[in-house]
Amino acid sequence: MSSTWTLPDDLDLPTRPDFFPAPGEALPQHWSKCFGCGDDQPSGMAMTFIAEEGIEVSGRLTVANRYQGGPGVIHGGILSVAFDETQGMACMLLGVPVVTGHLEIDFAKPIPLGSVLEFRARMDGMTGRKLYTSAEARIVEGPTAGDDVVATSRGLFLTIKPEHFTPMKDFVDGEATSPFGSSTL
Numbered sequence: 527m528s529s530t531w532t533l534p535d536d537l538d539l540p541t542r543p544d545f546f547p548a549p550g551e552a553l554p555q556h557w558s559k560c561f562g563c564g565d566d567q568p569s570g571m572a573m574t575f576i577a578e579e580g581i582e583v584s585g586r587l588t589v590a591n592r593y594q595g596g597p598g599v600i601h602g603g604i605l606s607v608a609f610d611e612t613q614g615m616a617c618m619l620l621g622v623p624v625v626t627g628h629l630e631i632d633f634a635k636p637i638p639l640g641s642v643l644e645f646r647a648r649m650d651g652m653t654g655r656k657l658y659t660s661a662e663a664r665i666v667e668g669p670t671a672g673d674d675v676v677a678t679s680r681g682l683f684l685t686i687k688p689e690h691f692t693p694m695k696d697f698v699d700g701e702a703t704s705p706f707g708s709s710t711l
């Protein structure tokens with residue numbers, strides 16, 4: 527089964543901006559306490575990202591034992607976090623903060639614990655504040671590594687003003703080590 531996601535006809539495709547890291551360079555984390563990528567989040571997934579050619583980014587996740595859902599396999603929610611994070615990072619191309627409005631995943635194959643997953647995401651187009659993204663994941667290390675796509679995702683992100691996060695400021699855990707709400711390069 528796959529989704530019924532269809533892209534609107536009237537999308538613009540952004541070009542790669544000068545400020546974006548060159549292909550092969552690392553992308554900065556967008557928020558140090560983020561569960562997906564933050565280095566100040568000990569319980570987090572510590573994903574890392576690099577800029578690819580064009581308007582693509584890639585991310586890596588090592589499937590730790592604590593990410594288990596069914597016996598021996600990754601939890602679908604963890605996989606969803608990884609897609610959310612990777613597709614959000616693809617939106618860095620715009621240089622403005624975004625949040626996820628809608629995310630949908632197709633889980634195509636079981637992913638064993640201990641696998642290393644590579645996610646590739648891109649912006650498929652935008653209109654106004656709405657950014658349409660897609661991504662896929664492959665197992666690049668582990669007992670079932672190969673070229674097969676093991677999961678796919680489509681997501682809608684909305685640009686926001688930095689003030690979006692201001693009402694949440696009092697709920698941040700501990701001292702922020704990167705500027706609050708600075709989801710930009």
Ligand SMILES: CCCCCCCCCC(=O)SCCNC(=O)CCNC(=O)[C@H](O)C(C)(C)COP(=O)(O)OP(=O)(O)OC[C@H]1O[C@@H](n2cnc3c(N)ncnc32)[C@H](O)[C@@H]1OP(=O)(O)O
Pocket residue numbers: 556610611612614615617618619622623624625626627628654655656682684686709710
């Ligand atoms: C570059 C930075 C890198 C960041 C990486 C981050 C990775 C992690 C990202 C996350 O997990 S963010 C956390 C999860 N998401 C949230 O907490 C967002 C919660 N929702 C909101 O705050 C608001 O609903 C939202 C800002 C998304 C939209 O509210 P707004 O009042 O700003 O917009 P509005 O509701 O007027 O919708 C604007 C347009 O988007 C459309 N829209 C909004 N939500 C939608 C939805 N869910 N599905 C489809 N369309 C949607 C809406 O129909 C409308 O379309 P039109 O312009 O054509 O009229």
